[in-house]
Amino acid sequence: MLNRNKDSSKWVELKQLFAGGAVGSKNVVTTRSSQVAKITGTSTPLHLEALLYEKSLSLFLKFAFKKGEEKQRPNLINTGERIVKKCKRVPLVVKTLGSMLFSKTSEQEWKLVRDSETWELMEKDNETVSVLKPSYDQLSPPLKQCFAYCSLFPKDVVFYEVRLIAFWMAHDYDDISIFGTFKMHDLLHDLASFVAKNECCIVNSFEQNIVPGIRHVSLVNSDDSSDENASKFFKKIGYLRTLEFPICSKSFTEACLKRFQHLRMLDLSESNFEVLPEWIGNLKHSRKLNISNCPNIKKLPNSICELQKLQTLDFDGCEQIEELPKDMRHVVNLRFLSLTTKQRDLRATLQWLVIGSCEKLDLSTTQGFKEKEADDDIQDYLIHNGFSLQSLAILDLLKLEALPQWLLLVSANTLKNLTIRNCENLKTLAEWHNLTSFEIVEIKHCPEFSSLPKSMQCLKQLRIEDSPLLSLRCQQEMGVEWPKIAHASPIVLDGNSISAPHN
Incomplete structure (x- = not known):
């Protein structure tokens, strides 16, 4: 091995x-x-699939009981079936947990494994960690830290790559390219929690005990706790870099902002603010600010523009915001902006742009760029305002039929990542020429989409899902689009990974 x-x-x-x-x-x-x-290998590798549930249960019982003993303990069998489901049909984990429970006849001990959210037995006996940890040990030091941060994402909750990358960027890890949607497998989350136990913590209650030196906190279920309990809890913490506490009161937020002024990442999503505290401008070290899905916010304080290290600003879903702060040009390090706004003229130095669920947005026009008449005038305007994208995501634009040329006027040589999802009427990218910098492309739920650009020499990864016309044209060796993409690896068509023989 x-x-x-x-x-x-x-x-x-x-x-x-x-x-x-x-x-x-x-x-x-x-x-x-x-x-x-x-x-x-001298032949094509065989990728092993997960065990069937019945075989997983059989393997578990083999290691958890002496031969024939399982028939004498039906109460443990019922609990064991729940444990096996949690193992997600991974043979190594099934075997490990079965061996861990061997000779343990107390139903309470079995239920502890079944119900444990933090897998106390993993730390106590260390068997599960010893099985899963070798893969972690192979990671480079930066990737080990990135994996540890994943412990702040709840188990089995789907999240997009942009959220994870923005988190890593906030903590100085930005040389990582991933794409798609993700969720933390139960046991991988337990491993991440184990290796990050002195740095990262998900807090379910202000009565919870935590390590004094904790640096990254994600707070859930905080809406039923008083500000007094919250204040007592945070007095135990000396220094924070990450604070996620959606659905919080204004007074509590202001108290936290005054106490933790070295935050690199702050998440206030789904709160009921009408106006954000001006104090937010004191977070001079902040790299990421998330105030998404706050329905009552009408205006952002101009103090946000004092956050010159800010890289990610997310106020998607804040439908009442009428305009961005006037001094946004001072946020010179802004790389990712996700927004819902009534403002039509957007100017920022961006590397990441997400446009999603904007029913009234007409991308075919250039009204946001002062009605320039000639393409050269628009290009000069965009260059002057630093509009040079590296990543572009177009999401849920049901009326969109073609992507506009103006987006590429100054990004054709810089745009590396393109994600298009749920654009039912979008037909082609063929009119987008000279995309020499494309590295990662994902097309998902675009039934009318049929063709890709001609020049994609740098393409590394391509994922196509629920887009039947394009999938058919990208079939290995036979598809019309295959010569354009054959050099990429991996190529994933509706969940099936393919590649050219030389790859």
Whole structure:
């Protein structure tokens, strides 16, 4: 079993030791690394699927009981079935938990495993960590920290890549490219919580005990707690970099802003503010501010413009906001902006742009750019205002039939990531020429979409889902679009990963 040796020269040396085998003998290599599989394999790797539930249960019972003993303990069998479902049919985890419960006949002990949110037994006996942790140990130090931060995302809650990347960016990890939707598997979340236990914490109650040196806090179910309890809780904490506490009172928010002025990331989403506290301008170290889905906010304080280190500003779903603060040009490091606004003229230095669920937005016009008559005039205007995108997401624009040329006037050589989802009438990207910088493209739920740009020499990843016309045209070797994308890997068509033989 090889997981760590990614040096092809080392494999050549090792392979020589197997040269003297008998005629017809074969070597089988198992690995968690696709790179190792490519280095060692002489045939196409076989990707193992998860066990069927019935086989998972059989494997669990084999390790949890002596032969025939399970028939004598039907009460434990019922609990065991729930535990097996939590294992998500991963054989290694099923075996580990079965072995952990071997010789434990107390129903309470079994229920502790079944009901535990933090997997206390994992820390106590360390068996589960020892099974899952080798994959974590292979990560580089920056990726280990990024994985630890994932412990702040609740189990089995779907989230988009932009939320995760913005979080990493806020803490100085921005050289990572991922795309798609994600959710934390139960056991991976437990592993992340284990390795981040002294830094990150999800708080379910202000009565909860936490490590004094905690740096990143995500608060849930806080709406039924008093400000007094909250104040007592936060007095236990000396220094925070991340604070997520949606649905909070104004007085409590102001108290936190005054106490934790070194925050890099602040999440106030789904709150009932009409006006954000001016104190927010004192968060000089802030990289990410999330005030999305706050229906009562009509105006953002101009003090936000004093946050010169701010990289991500999210006020999507704030439908009452009439305009951005006048001095937004001072937010010189802003890279990601997600917004709902009645304002039509948007000017900012952006690298990430998400446009979604805007029923009245007409992307085909250039009204937001002072009605410039010529393309050259628009291009000069955009360059002057620093409009040079790296990532663009177009979401839920049901009336959109074609993407506008003006978006590419100054981004054709910089745009690396493109995501298009739920645009039912969008037909093509063919009119977008010279997209030489494209690296990651995702097209999802676009039934009329049929063709891609011609020049995508840098394309690395392509994902197409629920877009039948385009999927058909991108079929390996046979599709009309295949020559444009054959150099990319992976290519995922409706969940099936394909690639050209040379990849």
